Amino acid sequence: MKKPSAAYARAGVDVDLGNTLKDRLPALVRQTHGPRVLGGIGGFGGLFRAAFPDMKDPVLVASMDGVGTKLKIAVQAGRHDTVGEDLVNHCVNDIAVMGARPLFFLDYLGAGKLDPDVFTAVIAGLARACRRAGCALLGGETAQMPGLYHGADYDLVGCIVGVVDRKNILDGSRVRPGDALIALPSNGLHTNGYTLARRIIFGKLKLGVNDRLPGMRGTAGDELLRVHRNYEPAIRSLPPRTLHAAAHITGGGLPDNLPRALPADCRAVITRKQLRVPPLFRLLQEAGKVSDDEMLRVFNMGVGMVLIVADSEAAATARRLRGRIIGRVERGAHGVEFV
Numbered sequence: 001m002k003k004p005s006a007a008y009a010r011a012g013v014d015v016d017l018g019n020t021l022k023d024r025l026p027a028l029v030r031q032t033h034g035p036r037v038l039g040g041i042g043g044f045g046g047l048f049r050a051a052f053p054d055m056k057d058p059v060l061v062a063s064m065d066g067v068g069t070k071l072k073i074a075v076q077a078g079r080h081d082t083v084g085e086d087l088v089n090h091c092v093n094d095i096a097v098m099g100a101r102p103l104f105f106l107d108y109l110g111a112g113k114l115d116p117d118v119f120t121a122v123i124a125g126l127a128r129a130c131r132r133a134g135c136a137l138l139g140g141e142t143a144q145m146p147g148l149y150h151g152a153d154y155d156l157v158g159c160i161v162g163v164v165d166r167k168n169i170l171d172g173s174r175v176r177p178g179d180a181l182i183a184l185p186s187n188g189l190h191t192n193g194y195t196l197a198r199r200i201i202f203g204k205l206k207l208g209v210n211d212r213l214p215g216m217r218g219t220a221g222d223e224l225l226r227v228h229r230n231y232e233p234a235i236r237s238l239p240p241r242t243l244h245a246a247a248h249i250t251g252g253g254l255p256d257n258l259p260r261a262l263p264a265d266c267r268a269v270i271t272r273k274q275l276r277v278p279p280l281f282r283l284l285q286e287a288g289k290v291s292d293d294e295m296l297r298v299f300n301m302g303v304g305m306v307l308i309v310a311d312s313e314a315a316a317t318a319r320r321l322r323g324r325i326i327g328r329v330e331r332g333a334h335g336v337e338f339v
Contacts, residue, residue: 012146084125186304
């Protein structure tokens with residue numbers, strides 16, 4: 001008699017393979033667990049003990065995101081050990097700008113057909129980043145969906161939950177005109193703008209992932225797969241009440257993300273010459289003939305995080321975090337102005 005999963009496997013879904021791969025998870029995932037994680041891997045849900053004795057009024061903060069078409073670069077390059085880190089770090093940053101520290105993370109990996117080596121590399125990257133962030137990899141979902149995902153393509157999405165004491169929530173209410181904007185450098189494109197970057201590098205320039213990019217040391221694969229930085233340790237290192245607000249610079253760039261950290265009657269005024277634009281962004285702009293305004297909306301332009309602090313503390317904070325003062329907050333129409 002054939003195994004019950006044989007017909008399903010012929011249709012494209014190998015349940016036995018999926019179970020075999022999941023058997024590898026406990027050793028990787030357990031490294032991210034602390035005493036608050038209850039139970040093991042494999043249940044219908046993950047268990048996390050919600051005890052926050054150091055907080056008077058704990059508030060849970062949740063966020064969800066993906067890696068976008070950066071996954072296409074990973075597939076082309078055959079390198080899958082960093083995209084899991086990208087995903088965790090992106091999500092950690094999204095709640096860190098609200099003052100939250102990460103508690104636990106869940107992932108979704110969907111593919112037409114599971115590749116054991118790819119699966120293991122991705123999960124190892126997730127576990128590595130969670131461990132470094134002090135975040136438990138609590139569980140997730142692995143889906144085989146032939147007909148929806150094709151070839152070697154797969155999707156990767158994550159959900160994070162963190163916590164912040166209500167009095168410490170960063171919601172822009174502390175921001176005042178005169179505050180300084182401090183840019184923390186990005187590590188390349190991070191996880192945004194890859195559809196346009198791929199069209200320029202592989203389409204217009206006709207380069208391959210193993211070709212060296214003009215004016216740069218690394219190959220296209222090296223430069224495009226640089227890991228999204230985790231800025232939460234930098235935020236956490238600041239003295240209490242120093243940070244008035246923060247903005248994670250992702251899709252939409254500075255113009256769309258910075259206003260999310262500002263009061264309705266304030267605007268950010270950025271001095272263009274203070275932006276240190278890395279060579280990769282200049283290459284993309286020149287080769288793709290992309291306007292300044294579109295570059296600022298599509299890419300982070302070398303700025304991964306903007307911190308808003310009192311002007312009197314700006315110089316010391318910038319030195320401490322190896323950042324750069326790029327502008328000021330002014331009273332006026334809500335938004336961002338480049339001068």
